[in-house]
Amino acid sequence: MKFPLSLALVSIVVPALGATYSQTDVITGPEFLKNFALEDIVDPTNGRVKYVNLATAQQDGLVSSTSTTFTMRVDNTTVLDPNGPGRNSIRIKSINTYTTHVVVANINHMPQGCATWPAFWEVDEADWPNQGEIDIVEGVNDQEPNMYSLHTGPSCTMPSTDRNQTGTVLSTDCSAADNSNAGCGVGSSDSNSYGPAFNLMGGGWYATERAESFIKVWFWERNDDSVPVDVANPGNTVNTDKWGTPDAYFPDTSCNFGTHFGSLNMIFDITLCGDFAGNPAVYEKSGCPSTCVDFVNKNPSAFSEAYWELASLSIYQ
Ligand SMILES: *[C@@H]1O[C@H](CO)[C@@H](O)[C@H](O)[C@H]1NC(C)=O
Ligand SMILES: *[C@@H]1O[C@H](CO)[C@@H](O)[C@H](O)[C@H]1NC(C)=O
Numbered sequence: 001m002k003f004p005l006s007l008a009l010v011s012i013v014v015p016a017l018g019a020t021y022s023q024t025d026v027i028t029g030p031e032f033l034k035n036f037a038l039e040d041i042v043d044p045t046n047g048r049v050k051y052v053n054l055a056t057a058q059q060d061g062l063v064s065s066t067s068t069t070f071t072m073r074v075d076n077t078t079v080l081d082p083n084g085p086g087r088n089s090i091r092i093k094s095i096n097t098y099t100t101h102v103v104v105a106n107i108n109h110m111p112q113g114c115a116t117w118p119a120f121w122e123v124d125e126a127d128w129p130n131q132g133e134i135d136i137v138e139g140v141n142d143q144e145p146n147m148y149s150l151h152t153g154p155s156c157t158m159p160s161t162d163r164n165q166t167g168t169v170l171s172t173d174c175s176a177a178d179n180s181n182a183g184c185g186v187g188s189s190d191s192n193s194y195g196p197a198f199n200l201m202g203g204g205w206y207a208t209e210r211a212e213s214f215i216k217v218w219f220w221e222r223n224d225d226s227v228p229v230d231v232a233n234p235g236n237t238v239n240t241d242k243w244g245t246p247d248a249y250f251p252d253t254s255c256n257f258g259t260h261f262g263s264l265n266m267i268f269d270i271t272l273c274g275d276f277a278g279n280p281a282v283y284e285k286s287g288c289p290s291t292c293v294d295f296v297n298k299n300p301s302a303f304s305e306a307y308w309e310l311a312s313l314s315i316y317q
Contacts, residue, residue, distance in 0.1 A: 019209070019240040021102045021316035026234050028312045032070040033063070035313075036092040036268075044125075047117065047271030048278065048296040049074070049089035062090055069108065073307035074116075074270050080297040087296055087303065091269035098122070099263050100210050102238055102316040104231055105136070108203040109309040111270045112195050114141055114288035115296050116306050117277035120206070122264040129153050129176035131262030135183070136208050136217055140277035141286035142195040145188035148217050148248035150174045151181060156255035158184040165216075165249035166190075174255065186248035193219050193247075199305070205231050209240045212257065216246035234314035268308055272296045 027035045033054070040053040057063040057072075064071050075088035111118035119138045124131035133151040148167065150156070156174040163169060163186075170185035192198055202222040209216045220227040230238040273292040276282065283292045295302065 019211070020237050021209075021240070023234065023236050023238075023314065024101075024317045025096075025315040026312060027315075029067045029070055030065045032065065032092070032310065032313075035096070036094050036266075038063070039091045039093050039267075041091070043086075043091075043271050043274060045117075045271055045274040045276065046278075047089075047274030048080075048086040048115070048293050049271050049274075050085040050087065051091045051269075052088050056088070057090060060088060062088060068311065070310045071307055072268065072270065074111065074272070074303045076300050076303040076306070078300050082293075082297050087272055087300075089270045089272065091267065091271075093125075094266040097124070097263040097265050098210070098315070098317070099261075100212060100317070102207065102209045102240060103136075103266065104234065104238070104312075104314040104316075105206045105208075106203075106311040106313070107137070107206065107308070108311050109199050109305075109307060110137065110195070110203070111306040111308060112142055112199055113302055113306050114286065115272045115277055115283075115292050116141070116303075117271045117274060118269070118306075118308065119271075120266070120268050122210075122266050124262050124264050127262065130260075131264065132257075132260050133176075133183075134208065134210065134215060134261075134264065135185075136206055137194075139194040140282060141288050143286055144191045144194040144197055146190075146193035146198075146219065147185050147187055149183040149185040150215070150250055151176045151183040152255070152260040153177075156184075156260045158250055158255070159253055163249050163251070165246055167247045174260075184250070186250075188219060188247050190219055190221065190247070192221055196305075203309075203311075207231055207240075207243065209246075210261070213252045215248075215250040215257075216240070217248040218243050218246045234312065238316050266313075268310070270306055270308065272303075272306075
């Protein structure tokens with residue numbers, strides 16, 4: 001009776017596994033430069049930055065590490081020639097690519113300040129938007145809260161209601177071709193999830209689960225007692241079933257993740273101004289001074305807090 005036996009095995013094995021993933025990488029301190037490469041490309045989002053290579057970044061102190069931290073920052077000493085290149089900055093991309101996985105980002109500090117547009121996200125740059133984009137940490141001009149978002153090829157939408165999440169639906173059409181590529185965003189329920197407030201409390205943890213039929217993102221503040229043990233202390237496995245309701249929940253009800261999401265790199269970057277932060281309506285609404293590009297050109301010391309300090313990135317598959 002082979003058939004019933006295999007059915008019995010399935011019914012035992014599947015619930016036991018639940019949403020358990022096994023650790024494949026824990027990246028800390030100097031290991032970031034082994035697992036990620038600097039991208040000295042022209043910013044695809046038209047920011048007032050010049051992404052530098054590793055030699056320049058190290059020489060100018062724009063990347064640095066200790067045994068427990070990795071820091072990436074923007075140049076904060078140079079007054080820019082308005083007709084010359086943008087402010088030196090950093091963009092790093094993971095060597096590995098990922099399909100279904102969990103990634104826990106333990107972040108101590110994120111870039112803050114007028115004109116800043118930091119992001120931690122997943123993408124296949126060679127085939128955007130057809131392989132999908134998952135934005136985990138993103139915001140502009142110190143405007144909290146954090147925004148989670150997907151960007152895809154045509155015909156991928158998210159439900160506007162019945163989302164089992166604590167965050168707020170901002171928009172539901174994920175297609176990059178629609179709504180000026182606004183994506184299908186979710187605003188965090190926690191005003192400390194982004195910018196100066198996030199940094200003031202020493203940061204926190206962003207955890208993303210990309211499964212076959214959904215993408216979830218959770219956020220815990222640094223001092224949140226409810227942070228799961230397997231998030232706060234990375235070990236061999238994580239069980240996302242025990243993490244409670246996520247801040248953002250993207251179900252595959254009217255998208256087809258199988259065709260819209262491929263194998264993605266992880267990216268951290270710091271851009272300034274550009275298509276989002278530098279959009280005049282967005283920049284003015286934030287209460288930031290002058291025009292975005294002029295502010296970046298003339299005020300190097302305004303970028304002293306425009307840095308990522310990462311404690312660790314733990315990846316499970
Ligand atoms: C929402 O998710 C939480 C955490 O996974 C779960 O306990 C709860 O039953 C879910 N609620 C609904 C309505 O699906
Ligand atoms: C640049 O930023 C660093 C780190 O925040 C700070 O120590 C330094 O004083 C800043 N330099 C200037 C010129 O503002």
